[in-house]
Amino acid sequence: MNARLTGGMAWLFYPLTVAIMLFVLAPLAVIVAMSVSANAFAAFPPRGFTLAWYGRVLADPDFRSSLSFSAMLAAAATAGALLFGLPAAFALTRCAVPGREALRVILLSPLIFPVLVVGVALLRLFSDWNSNSAPFNLLIGHILVTTPYVVRTVTASLLLADVSLEEAARTLGAGWWRVFRRVTLPQIAPGVAAGTLFAFMVSFDNYPISMWLADAQYVPMPMLIYRQVASVFTPAVPATSTLMILFAFIVVVLMERLAGLRRAMAM
Amino acid sequence: MRRRQVLGAALPLVFIRGATAAPRSIQVGIYTAQQGEYVRKQIIPKFETDFDCKVFTTEGVTLTQIAALRATRENPRYSVMFMDDIGVELSKREGLIDPLPADKLPNLPGVLPRFMFYDGYGAAFAISTGGIVYNPQVTKPLASYAELWEPRFKQKFLMTTPKFTQSLYLLIAAASLITGKPLKEAQYEIDSVWPKMAELKPNVVSTYENPSQVMMVAQGQVELAGIEYSKNLFPYTVQGAPLDMCFPKEGTFAGVNCLTFVKGGPEPDLAAAFINRMLEPAVQQGLAAATLTSPSVKGATFAPDIAKYIAYPESKMNEMGLFTADWTFINPKRPAWLEKYNQVFGS
Amino acid sequence: MTATIAQSQVFRVSAARWMRKPGSAVLMGVGLALPALCFLAVFLMIPAARLIAAGFLTQDSRGALGGPVTLSHFAHFFQTALYSHVLVVTLRISLWTAALAAVLGYPVAMVMTRSHPAITRIVTFITIAPLIVSVVVRSYGWQLILGNGPAGLLNYVLLSAGVIQTPLRLLYSETAVVIGSLHVFLPMMVLPLASALGRIEPRLEEAARTLGMPAWRVFHRITLPLSLPGLAVGFTLVFSLTAGSFVTPAMLGGTNAQMLGNLIDQQITAVYDWPFGATIATVLVAIVVSVNLFSMRVLDGKRRASA
Numbered sequence: 001m002n003a004r005l006t007g008g009m010a011w012l013f014y015p016l017t018v019a020i021m022l023f024v025l026a027p028l029a030v031i032v033a034m035s036v037s038a039n040a041f042a043a044f045p046p047r048g049f050t051l052a053w054y055g056r057v058l059a060d061p062d063f064r065s066s067l068s069f070s071a072m073l074a075a076a077a078t079a080g081a082l083l084f085g086l087p088a089a090f091a092l093t094r095c096a097v098p099g100r101e102a103l104r105v106i107l108l109s110p111l112i113f114p115v116l117v118v119g120v121a122l123l124r125l126f127s128d129w130n131s132n133s134a135p136f137n138l139l140i141g142h143i144l145v146t147t148p149y150v151v152r153t154v155t156a157s158l159l160l161a162d163v164s165l166e167e168a169a170r171t172l173g174a175g176w177w178r179v180f181r182r183v184t185l186p187q188i189a190p191g192v193a194a195g196t197l198f199a200f201m202v203s204f205d206n207y208p209i210s211m212w213l214a215d216a217q218y219v220p221m222p223m224l225i226y227r228q229v230a231s232v233f234t235p236a237v238p239a240t241s242t243l244m245i246l247f248a249f250i251v252v253v254l255m256e257r258l259a260g261l262r263r264a265m266a267m
Numbered sequence: 268m269r270r271r272q273v274l275g276a277a278l279p280l281v282f283i284r285g286a287t288a289a290p291r292s293i294q295v296g297i298y299t300a301q302q303g304e305y306v307r308k309q310i311i312p313k314f315e316t317d318f319d320c321k322v323f324t325t326e327g328v329t330l331t332q333i334a335a336l337r338a339t340r341e342n343p344r345y346s347v348m349f350m351d352d353i354g355v356e357l358s359k360r361e362g363l364i365d366p367l368p369a370d371k372l373p374n375l376p377g378v379l380p381r382f383m384f385y386d387g388y389g390a391a392f393a394i395s396t397g398g399i400v401y402n403p404q405v406t407k408p409l410a411s412y413a414e415l416w417e418p419r420f421k422q423k424f425l426m427t428t429p430k431f432t433q434s435l436y437l438l439i440a441a442a443s444l445i446t447g448k449p450l451k452e453a454q455y456e457i458d459s460v461w462p463k464m465a466e467l468k469p470n471v472v473s474t475y476e477n478p479s480q481v482m483m484v485a486q487g488q489v490e491l492a493g494i495e496y497s498k499n500l501f502p503y504t505v506q507g508a509p510l511d512m513c514f515p516k517e518g519t520f521a522g523v524n525c526l527t528f529v530k531g532g533p534e535p536d537l538a539a540a541f542i543n544r545m546l547e548p549a550v551q552q553g554l555a556a557a558t559l560t561s562p563s564v565k566g567a568t569f570a571p572d573i574a575k576y577i578a579y580p581e582s583k584m585n586e587m588g589l590f591t592a593d594w595t596f597i598n599p600k601r602p603a604w605l606e607k608y609n610q611v612f613g614s
Numbered sequence: 615m616t617a618t619i620a621q622s623q624v625f626r627v628s629a630a631r632w633m634r635k636p637g638s639a640v641l642m643g644v645g646l647a648l649p650a651l652c653f654l655a656v657f658l659m660i661p662a663a664r665l666i667a668a669g670f671l672t673q674d675s676r677g678a679l680g681g682p683v684t685l686s687h688f689a690h691f692f693q694t695a696l697y698s699h700v701l702v703v704t705l706r707i708s709l710w711t712a713a714l715a716a717v718l719g720y721p722v723a724m725v726m727t728r729s730h731p732a733i734t735r736i737v738t739f740i741t742i743a744p745l746i747v748s749v750v751v752r753s754y755g756w757q758l759i760l761g762n763g764p765a766g767l768l769n770y771v772l773l774s775a776g777v778i779q780t781p782l783r784l785l786y787s788e789t790a791v792v793i794g795s796l797h798v799f800l801p802m803m804v805l806p807l808a809s810a811l812g813r814i815e816p817r818l819e820e821a822a823r824t825l826g827m828p829a830w831r832v833f834h835r836i837t838l839p840l841s842l843p844g845l846a847v848g849f850t851l852v853f854s855l856t857a858g859s860f861v862t863p864a865m866l867g868g869t870n871a872q873m874l875g876n877l878i879d880q881q882i883t884a885v886y887d888w889p890f891g892a893t894i895a896t897v898l899v900a901i902v903v904s905v906n907l908f909s910m911r912v913l914d915g916k917r918r919a920s921a
Contacts, residue, residue, distance in 0.1 A: 128341055230300060248747070330884055
């Protein structure tokens with residue numbers, strides 16, 4: 001376990017962190033404030049107080065189907081990212097593959113490429129292949145943009161894991177799967193958990209890729225929100241965003257329970 | 268373990284659902300906002316029941332829709348595409364659309380001749396007017412576009428992004444101001460308009476893409492916004508926001524929403540039936556009243572409290588000087604003008 | 615010296631000892647990386663190559679790409695003052711955002727990794743939650759906060775408190791874009807940093823303290839260098855993401871802070887000039903790749919130096 005922050009460091013870092021947390025929360029607070037406004041339009045400062053907009057949003061079938069689709073897409077994309085990313089991270093750190101640097105650059109390249117352009121390029125590609133299934137296209141696009149996050153965090157974890165433990169286990173006769181499951185995985189669990197969380201969130205909120213690959217039937221949340229913002233901007237939009245914040249809370253708590261995310265940070 | 272099983276069971280449903288959809292379906296690209304919602308919630312369900320089919324829609328503005336058409340050129344996904352008149356010219360030139368199948372469209376003759384475009388490649392179904400947004404509690408409506416340049420509006424004008432068609436209207440208005448010619452002739456003189464646009468720069472606080480930004484006028488952060496379409500503005504006005512639109516004397520720009528027939532799109536007969544449905548008098552009337560836009564067909568009538576927002580009938584359009592531009596001339600020059608826009612208004 | 619034991623160990627030990635036969639290590643490595651490589655080759659590399667190639671081709675009036683091969687688009691880009699200006703603005707905003715993210719990220723990451731679990735949980739949630747809120751809505755929130763004139767929230771607060779006399783002009787400036795981008799990408803700095811900080815051997819710091827080193831010195835001489843991998847990851851990530859963004863600059867920067875992402879967006883949606891759009895995209899990619907390569911060199915250099 002890491003040492004706790006004490007003394008001069010604590011006096012400096014805790015207040016700074018509080019200020020930064022306020023900075024992070026500021027626009028979110030504004031959004032929440034707008035969502036309870038009794039006005040017909042989203043404006044600030046809000047006038048009146050009502051939860052009616054939340055009722056409207058939750059009752060809207062478009063909202064519900066969009067939410068569930070986005071969640072499923074994000075889950076599937078995360079699974080794909082783990083499927084591709086975990087082995088790749090291993091290849092980068094545990095095996096003397098020639099051209100490791102080049103490999104790493106390639107694996108992380110989706111982060112570098114302007115996402116807007118990736119979206120259009122993929123649309124062209126899928127059209128050439130006559131691939132008309134939007135869920136499939138979206139899944140590919142989302143796996144593409146989320147895998148680098150998994151590779152990055154798992155690589156960092158693998159680099160800092162204790163290789164001598166793995167070596168010791170092997171010397172004692174454990175097969176490589178056993179070594180992986182019992183020795184390596186627990187050490188890199190924080191990296192995997194962080195990568196999973198990142199991948200899920202990034203997929204859920206991805207607009208540039210979804211913009212080109214979504215179609216009429218399958219509308220991810222960011223498209224729905226953008227559509228509402230471009231429409232008459234009622235407090236329903238901030239209400240939707242507030243619900244998203246709640247959803248994020250649930251996801252983070254779940255991740256913590258399932259994969260010990262807290263352990264990742266507090267060690 | 269159970270979690271994974273549930274997820275595993277749920278995932279294929281997403282993909283299977285597509286397979287169990289109705290046998291006949293078309294994809295239509297429609298507009299956003301209120302008009303899009305009306306099409307989705309009022310017009311399409313009846314059409315689906317009448318023809319026993321499914322209509323899937325994607326919402327977007329003209330340029331995004333055309334980009335989608337371009338990208339899917341080899342294997343068109345859409346059957347019908349809504350786009351502005353400027354887009355019809357572009358799409359026709361690039362071979363993305365076919366002429367409307369007049370023989371399958373009994374409602375087509377009902378469309379006013381001024382709203383048929385480019386030799387039958389596009390037929391208008393809704394027309395908005397383009398003008399300047401202002402707050403009637405704070406500002407007087409502009410009598411002339413020249414007032415935009417006045418020093419009293421310093422840093423008070425929110426300009427539409429050069430990405431959108433409306434930005435071109437502003438150039439035409441400026442051309443009309445410097446040449447003294449009516450809009451119809453001034454549009455050919457845009458190349459000389461840039462020094463005048465540079466004079467506008469001190470008044471421009473920024474550009475905007477999102478129609479909801481007109482709320483900044485209502486909230487007093489800016490005084491004027493535009494050029495904007497009435498269909499994006501009047502929904503706020505009728506709900507009581509302190510916003511209105513003025514149409515200076517140089518003329519009123521027409522934001523024309525058109526129906527087009529995608530080249531090689533699936534289910535052409537169903538597509539033609541849908542286009543025909545959009546041009547049906549009852550549908551036109553309902554759409555116009557709900558979204559405060561003008562219908563394109565003859566013979567619609569409106570209650571007085573709605574009629575004041577709509578440029579209809581034709582006599583009123585002529586009075587307002589409703590103007591559609593010569594896109595054949597303008598479109599090829601667009602890239603160069605976009606660059607000039609960036610150069611003039613970038614810092 | 616001893617600080618980088620874990621890292622250097624990997625590279626000297628793993629290759630030789632992970633597998634009994636070095637050859638099979640390479641084979642296994644290739645095998646493990648192959649799925650990801652194939653996926654990326656098909657869905658990113660090839661479309662990317664086509665895109666970069668488009669920057670050298672000509673587009674006819676129908677929108678089809680073909681010969682002749684030409685450098686005119688690139689020449690146009692570098693010879694027009696507008697684009698060089700946007701390039702500089704993009705670099706400036708991205709560097710500022712990444713630098714500020716680093717400065718703000720350390721306190722948060724330190725608190726995250728060295729506090730009571732309850733505090734860690736709260737800080738983690740607050741840092742991560744905004745990731746799921748649409749960037750369009752978040753930028754709208756910032757517009758209201760940074761609004762020019764007395765109606766803007768920040769101005770209202772500062773004017774009422776008497777801190778300033780005249781309203782600040784923050785909205786529609788590079789500063790506003792930096793603030794907005796910082797808000798969007800801070801988690802991308804904090805999490806890698808926290809991951810790196812969390813794995814630092816606590817005994818190292820304890821030992822230094824016992825030997826009489828003041829706390830800030832420990833931070834400066836031990837904690838900071840050890841967390842460098844995390845910092846490098848975070849810095850390049852924030853830089854890359856900011857450089858390619860277009861929603862935040864559009865909503866918070868307006869005409870005064872156009873970035874390369876906005877230009878690409880215009881070229882693709884408004885003008886559909888693929889060659890020129892590809893040119894701008896290639897320039898953007900080149901910048902970001904350079905920064906990434908540079909940081910990796912620095913990282914590896916440090917690793918090797920301290921081995």
